[in-house]
Structures are given as C-alpha cells and as structure tokens.
Amino acid sequence: MSLGKPIWQATRKFLQSILSEDNPELRDSKELRTKAFVPQKQAKLHLPVNIGHYSDFYASKEHASNCGIMFRGKDNALMPNWLHLPVGYHGRASSIVVSGTDIARPSGQRSPGKGQPPVFGPSVKLDYELEMAFFVGTGNKLGERIPIQQTRDHIFGMVVMNDWSARDIQAWEYVPLGPFLSKSFGTTISPWVVTLDALEPFLVDGPTQDPTPFPYLQEKGKTAYNINLEAKMKPCDASTYKTLTRSNLKYMYWSISQQLAHHTVNGCNMGTGDLCGTGTISGPGDDAKGSLLEITYNGRDEIDFGNGIKRLFVEDGDEIVMTGYCQGEGYKVGFGECCCKIVPTTYRE
C-alpha cells in the first residue's frame, strides 16, 4: 500500500489478467490453482492492514439533520459549521475489528434524566451506524497537506463500516470534547478493501453544495460513488434477518476527497493504513436511516420483527450485517459482509 498508486494499478492489472478466463496460465493448471486459491469457506479473514490512526466524519446531511431535529429541533438541526466543512473527530483505532468478531456490550456512565445523578452499568442504548470508510494508501508529511486534486492518488480504497455507538454513554460524556468511550469499545469493518480504481466506473455527480465551499474543498467532475448500502438485523430470538436501512454512498454531502483535503489542510500528517470513516450514511426517505437512533427516534418507536420480537436498540445476541455493492452492467462489485454479534458485557466489579 505504501508503494503508491502506480504499483496498486499494476498489481490490479496483473490480478485481473491472471484471473481472466481468457488467460490459460492459472485456468489450465490444477497445480497452480491449488497453490493460489483457498476455498472461501476455509478462509479466515483478518484486518486488511495494520490500521494506523482513525478519524470519523459526519458527512451525511440527512443523518446530521435527523439527529439535529431530534436533539435541537427543526430550526437548529444543522450546526452553523456543518455546511462549511466536513465535521470530523478523532476515533480509536485500536478497537477496530474485522467482520465476524463478536463485540462485548460496553459498560459506562449514563444519565437517567436531566439534573439526576448518573448511573453506571451496561449500555442500554447500543446502536449501529451504517458507514463506509477509506484507507489512506500514501500520506503526507507533517506541516504539508494533500490538495483536493490529489486526494484520489492517496486513497487506496474503501470498506463498509459499522461504527458501533452507545447512545446513552455518548449523550452523557460528549460535552464538550466529543464522543469517547461511547465509540471506542469496537468498530467493525468489512474484510477486504475495494480500490478506488475498481470504484471509478461508479462515480456519479455529488449533491449540490450551497454555500460554495472554500477553494481548498472545491473539486470538479463527478465526486460521489454510487454504492448501494444495506443494514439488516437478526435479533437473538429471531431466525431471519430484517433489513432496516437501504441507503447509498452517493447521498453523502461531503465527498471522501473533501474529507481528506480537509483533514490535512492544517498540516496534519496522514500515513499508510490510516482509516477515515464517512459518518452514518442516511439518505432521503424513512427506509434510508442509517442508525437505530434515527429509525426508532431515540428509542420512542419500536421496530417489529414479527413473532412478538421487538427492538428499540441492539440487545445481547443480536446480529447486525451490513453490505455494500456497486451494480455494473452484468456484474457487481461487492465489499463482503460487515457483520457482528453483540455479546454481554464482560464488566465485573
């Protein structure tokens, strides 16, 4: 990854050629095929890279608006800065795990109500956030920046991400310095990285940005990726999954190029393996809400899974599966599954 885009492209080309049905080299050699392939069912997938540092953005206008309306009312839904910059924050890289890894419910402090003293215990508002994230392939030196025209040469590729969030812990802890323990107990990513080159056929126009961003955030041409996203849930006592979110990365207001240009405009150095989350990708319409916070209106409206099974948030044993794919003509580009089961808290006095 640190070798840079020309090497990424050459490697991709070689793989495409060697795996092509027109190329007999692998196709006709059982010996080589046995050496090169592992049956999918036997493959154990690991984190694709040693993740350096991790930041998370908040770049979906629908998500920011849904949350803002809930907590501050319709007139103050978007903070004054939101339309001027891609809001982001530093996250915890150590607790990012690959799809299929169980995550334990976090314990922590929460407020039972305004003015009341906090209580301590396992989170009672455990939520998912349907996101994508991009890996930085090659970075920049401290004090320098990555101009927006060059960002796509630095971004290696993307994954689907579930930014697990404990809403009760978050609501209590986050003033004034942002989310901390409400996010750092585990974050799930899909197991392989789809390179930007593979995504290029799916570039589409991004949303209109008004007001016009500062020059360092201005980009030309197509800026958004048409990637279908889905989140489904299987409660522990249910036998099937129910799709809760159908969204698309193309709805995102601030592009990944804008995110990287912004992240480095102050001279912050990015490195190979750094990960940047997009923030929850909600879209227009009720079925495109990217978190239970939005879907249940912060625990007000139950989701009915049938057979008497209902949920406001994620309970122990529940599973969330996220998927993403691009629809080409006669083919799909997929991201693998981003799945995770929540297990009981491990906290003991």
Place this chain on the structure above:
Amino acid sequence: MSLGKPIWQATRKFLQSILSEDNPELRDSKELRTKAFVPQKQAKLHLPVNIGHYSDFYASKEHASNCGIMFRGKDNALMPNWLHLPVGYHGRASSIVVSGTDIARPSGQRSPGKGQPPVFGPSVKLDYELEMAFFVGTGNKLGERIPIQQTRDHIFGMVVMNDWSARDIQAWEYVPLGPFLSKSFGTTISPWVVTLDALEPFLVDGPTQDPTPFPYLQEKGKTAYNINLEAKMKPCDASTYKTLTRSNLKYMYWSISQQLAHHTVNGCNMGTGDLCGTGTISGPGDDAKGSLLEITYNGRDEIDFGNGIKRLFVEDGDEIVMTGYCQGEGYKVGFGECCCKIVPTTYRE
C-alpha cells in the same frame, strides 16, 4: 516496555547500580565510559517510543472552570458530567513530535463572529496547553479493562506535553463532535520518559473528590504526584524568556489512575506506547493558568514582555518551553525540556 513492570524495575535497578558512584565498573573504566555515554550536547533526542494511539483528558478542575466561566458564565462553568468522570477525547497520534521540532502554524476555518460566514487562513489564536502525559507500558485486550488497583502496573511513565491548540479553529469546528484540526497539527512532548517508580517518592494526597466517584474510579492512598510545572515564552523579537505559568500536577482533580481505569471501563483496548494526556494543568491563582486562553482571557488582556513586546497568542517565531521537576531531598527528578518554535504556515493556494 511491552515486557512489563518486573522488567522495567529490574532495568532501572541495574542502571542505578551501574551509574552509582560506589560502583567501579563504569566509573573506573574509561573505555567502557566512552562506549556507554554520548556527550549531552551531541545527543540527538528522538521520540522515546513509537506512539500507538493518543487520548487527551480534561482533568484539571481549575482549567475546566476557567474555560467554563469564560464561555458559559460562572453558574454553568463545569458541565454536568465533569465531577462524575474524567472527560477525555481521542487525539491524533501521528502529529506528536519530540521537543525541539518546529511546528507550522495551522491554516483553517474560523468564525469572525456569530452569524457571519467563516473565513479561511492561518490561525490567529495559536495557544499552548501545559500538560503532562503518561505512556501505557502494557495494555489490555479488547473487551477487558484495567481495574483501578492495577493501573500503576500498566503505566510506564510520564512526560511533559504541550498540546498546541488553535483556539479560533477549535471554536468553529468543535460542535458537536469535539476538537479535530485545532489540535492535530502538532503536539510536543519532552524527550525522555520518567518511570512511575522514579515518581513514587513524590506521591501526595489528591484533591478531595465530591461527589464520591463510582466504585470503578475509587482508589486508596496517595493518588497525586507533586511535580512542579512551568511554561515560559520567548517572543520572536525578545531576547529572554518570561515565565507565564507555574503550576503543579498535584492540583489535577482526576488522577492518572482514574484516567486509565475510565478509558478501559468500556472494554477499550490499550497497547504498549499509547499516550494519554492529562489535559491542561492549571492551579489555584492567576500565575497557575496553563494556557494563553486563560491568561489573556481569550485574547482580551495583553501580556507585556517589556521593550514594547506584547502578546495575546503565539506569533510566528515565538518559542514556548515547558519544564517539570520533582524536588527530592538534595536531588531533583527532571523531565527535560519540552520546547517548540512556531514557524509560519506552509499553506499555499
């Protein structure tokens, strides 16, 4: 560092023995001495470890109160959560540099006034934060925690830290997810790590904590370290330093043990080389304010350096030097200098 406390202690004991004036082994062998020592002036100091992840707390009640009064008035100075938990946030580890490294002024967005559109340019409110920070020596697995009684076995040692902060960028960007680019352009630490064993003689009683913290934050015995801290500044056009802050780590409300116990109570995994900042260490009294934000009341009151030189914030070419030491009977334990010069922004359109 990853080998654990028994090895840290054995190594310290060996170094103390071999460097003792009673031990002839090094003392009487010019050859060995030449091999073992580098003249201080020729030594180039590097970052002491490969820093993994970085979090910063906000654990000084005086600092939180000074800031709170400025921005929210006396009655709402401390947020409702502040007395219940050590507030912290994830920081950017990549931009932490060793003392003596110049840092470029960050460029970014700031608001010229409420309701007005933001402007872009080099920060005009560049500030220092006098902090200390501790390195995690051995960590914990994801989903587990470090109980407060065990924290001092996991903490390797401490450094002095200047958490450079661009107040104008911070004020505009930080809602609702916390500081981001206002902090990630550079953070300076002193060059060597003083182990907790070396600091043990300087343990003193911590401040009274009211309300009583949750059990996971309760500790017995002496919990604070008596470490004298100082920040001085040399404006680019001045010839001498002026001390701006005289404080002490013992003033800090939430101890480093409480910080580490809190950080892991949700199951967040810490690793060897992770760094945790204490937050700005202000103390009682006007000369113990740990940042220019507090000293100048957010740019209202100028600091007079004589010869017509005045400052509200840090200008290009200005230098900040921070020091810390413990005063023993007839000896001092020092942390080396944490110094840094601010150079002009490197941002070009």
